[in-house]
Amino acid sequence: MGALIYIVLICLRMSEPESVQHLFFDCMVPQLIWEQMHKFYGKTLDTSLQCLTSHWKDNKKFEVINISNAAILWSTWKLRNDLFFRYKSWSSLQVLWRMVLKHLRSWKVLCSSANRPALEHILQQLEGKSMEIPRLLPG
Numbered sequence: 001m002g003a004l005i006y007i008v009l010i011c012l013r014m015s016e017p018e019s020v021q022h023l024f025f026d027c028m029v030p031q032l033i034w035e036q037m038h039k040f041y042g043k044t045l046d047t048s049l050q051c052l053t054s055h056w057k058d059n060k061k062f063e064v065i066n067i068s069n070a071a072i073l074w075s076t077w078k079l080r081n082d083l084f085f086r087y088k089s090w091s092s093l094q095v096l097w098r099m100v101l102k103h104l105r106s107w108k109v110l111c112s113s114a115n116r117p118a119l120e121h122i123l124q125q126l127e128g129k130s131m132e133i134p135r136l137l138p139g
Contacts (some may be wrong), residue, residue: 020049023107024076033072033100040125041065062136064118067107068100075099092134 003080055062082088
């Protein structure tokens with residue numbers, strides 16, 4: 001019963017089984033997050049675990065993207081667990097934006113000084129998204 005409730009809350013549709021690809025990339029909520037993050041990055045990246053991990057090899061070039069992507073994945077996982085195990089209610093996409101922002105702020109020390117301005121730009125963009133008035137998700 002709990003899994004059924006989780007799928008309805010996070011996916012807003014009951015037909016999708018939980019998988020890594022669905023939870024982190026194909027679900028409606030992560031799709032909206034990735035779409036916006038691509039705008040922040042100024043480039044469109046393939047949204048799959050394989051694509052994200054391929055950027056880890058060239059961390060100097062993709063440092064800000066790697067840290068940001070890790071914050072998105074970790075925040076999505078934490079939100080999923082809050083909904084599934086702690087029975088928290090889904091309220092809005094801003095909850096996930098705030099989680100990403102919180103983790104990214106705390107991980108800022110991992111970023112090299114050369115890339116810190118780019119990370120600060122992402123943080124500013126995230127602050128704006130986290131304060132937007134919540135909208136209903138598209139159906």
